[in-house]
Amino acid sequence: GIQVEQSPPDLILQEGANSTLRCNFSDSVNNLQWFHQNPWGQLINLFYIPSGTKQNGRLSATTVATERYSLLYISSSQTTDSGVYFCAVSSSGTYKYIFGTGTRLKVLA
């Protein structure tokens, strides 16, 4: 089945810094989503981005489907950005989702 790898596994930033999180996947996908799990355990959908680029405030994401990777950019990070960021994909032709193991981000004040 499709494999999903996220990097880095852990990241510590000072407030105000920028960061890039990466998601690599091993096969073609019909769906890619980025989620943020906050320190209280809630999962929030950030982007639905099977291809192309999207922006939402300080966050943006780019998926290059032909090269099988997606990037999540966080600019001017804030302490509220702390938590775990997951990407999830579903292979073309299925509706079964595979999640990466996440990037744990800590933003220091």
Next chain:
Amino acid sequence: EAQVTQNPRYLITVTGKKLTVTCSQNMNHEYMSWYRQDPGLGLRQIYYSMNVEVTDKGDVPEGYKVSRKEKRNFPLILESPSPNQTSLYFCASSLKGVQPQHFGDGTRLSIL
């Protein structure tokens, strides 16, 4: 308010005692899904449903059952729970299978 509601939020029970975790959504979504989250393993999909009476296995379906008799509800059934099913469980829904998913707040199950 659009939401996915799971109940209970926390449950401690014993091996072999059947239990059901309910999931309900009020967004008229066709796609619903169950995941479990374990440390170091991320989220793994248990079962998903494309619509009423249409369900399929995810990556870790063993020991679980689901049913989708109504569009809004998608209960997760553990017929004979075992300690290795101790985990944090999430229900999610989306308009269609390849649309953004909305998650419930999670159910923490401990099976002794």
